Amino acid sequence: MKKRSHISILSAVLVASVALTGCAGGNSSAGGNNASGGSSTPPAQTQPSTSGSSGGTAAPANGGVIKIATQTPLSGNQSSLGDAIKTGAEYALNKRKEEFKALGFDIQLFPQDDQADPKIGVSNAEMLISDPDVYGVVGHLNSGVAIPSSVKYEEGKLVMVSPANTAVKLTEEGKKTVHRICARDDAQGPKAAMYAKNTLGVKTAFIIHDKTAYGQGLGDQVKMQFEKDGVQLLGYEGITQGEKDYSAVLNQVTAKNPDIIFFGGLYPEGGILIKQAREKGYKGYFMGGDGLDSSDMIKIAGPAVEGVVFTSVAGDVTQTEEGKKWADEYKKTTNKPLETYSVYGYDSMNVILNGVLEAIKANGGNKPTREQVLDSVHKTKDFQGQFTKVTFDDKGDNTNADVFIYKYDKEQSNFVGKAQ
Structure with missing residues (x-):
């Protein structure tokens, strides 16, 4: 779709920039919903995911590591939707690994299990903002977890893009870090x-x-x-x-x-x-x-x-022939069922990755700061995802969001x- 051609042009520009400047690296790339509940026992810190098309753990590239986290329930009775968001995001990231590697970066997924529990979400958020290699968060599933966790993201200037949170309050508190690609309640x-x-x-x-x-x-x-x-x-x-x-x-x-x-x-x-x-x-x-x-x-x-x-707030990607093809490839590659939020996790990840691309470009091909990535994501306009077109308003809401x-x-x- 439009996304791919746009990003390919940017990538070519960045590769040329790296070659001309002699830099070793740069960086590139193109789930309300829900409530709280579940265990209050903090989970062990999740290690960066290395599954998917890229194979095993890669040696760090010269430009260093960039992690994009997910925060969703991966255990408990809400895990089917939480895992769908995480898997969709991982599928998007894995398709970009070689592009990041060519620019000198090791891009990693850093999935977190928030257990649909606000306390766990906040604890995970504190850990994420303390890790300087974490540049964005895809999540949450639950609005009741996202709202308190977003306080920590704001402190750490860590951009969040939600595929599923619909609570009005989330984007009405004036936090620049908070974004969602779905509609509100x-x-x-x-x-x-x-x-x-x-x-x-x-x-x-x-x-x-x-x-x-x-x-x-x-x-x-x-x-x-x-x-x-x-x-x-x-x-x-x-x-x-x-x-x-x-x-x-x-x-x-x-x-x-x-x-x-x-x-x-x-x-x-x-x-x-x-x-x-x-x-x-x-x-x-x-x-x-x-x-x-x-x-x-x-x-x-x-x-x-x-x-x-x-x-x-999530549409059916299989309503078009291109969407059906994507869905078939997704199921074959991930060996997971297609849930409605799978493609929203995929598109949310690509919004963040596109923001990282733009930030690297603005930073002369060098690894950007979190603030630069945040500014770039916040300025997203007419970004065509696999399913969703995204333009963020000042609050971080998607002006193109629909209800189905x-x-x-x-x-x-x-x-x-x-x-x-």
Whole structure:
């Protein structure tokens, strides 16, 4: 796509610059979402990843090491989405390794397991900013982890590009280091509510949320739009993540029998809710946000997953022939399933790598500072990723971000279209 030709030109310029100046190195290159929860035990520091097309650990290049970290849940019940972001980012980085090597740098992935826990995310962030070779972070999955972790990134001038965080607060706190390529809850929530009213024809609703920055934030936005559009709200209740029996809230739902249950939260709880709701005889619509977007939703909900509708800030890369080809190559190379956020992790990594390229170019082919990379990423305009076009506004939001609709059958989620 456009990205590749643009970066190839930059790379050629940089190689020529290195040759002319006699330098030994330069540097080059082209996942709300979600809530907190999980273990509070700090994980061991993760070593730089060396898997993928580049083979084993390479000797450091003359220009030194550049690490790009990921911060997502790689363990626990949210790990399917966390690993998808990490794997997508790794796939992007590995495709650029030889280009960085030609410019004198050893580019490494530095994956961190934040366990979907704010305390772990902050601890990891402190470690990352203390490592001078870390130049960027792809993450997080969970808004409730990203928001406190971003305080540390700001202290260390370490740029963050999120593929999945939708909480409005994330980019409203004035931090220059914070960016996201996906839409915000104040876009996702209203469009979800409007789709429920205008397309599904609902007149009454019951909102359940998981009490997290992501889930409650999304629920609040849906609530406001329902109230604006005249949809009667029959209930607004919070649940606790990790529980296995939601009879208390579902008894309220079945007693009031709304046209739709809207759930602001993630697939581990969403799968249980819809399964138990159907067991109690509820026959109305069940809808959520991008937190329901996981192949594990089908495993948890079983046959009850059929008919579940969700909005997502991530589109379906396989809707084009080029996207299908990319998806096939991704699955073959990584030996991992394609999740919706796989390509968003890929595009987020490439936004950072493109920023590193621009910073090296501006620095005469030499290794840039974190501040130079941050400035370059912040100025990203009309960058065409594999799926997403990215232009950051002053807050770090992507002006090209969209919201999409999906619906589950018994075996998979199916792309319906762009939410209007």
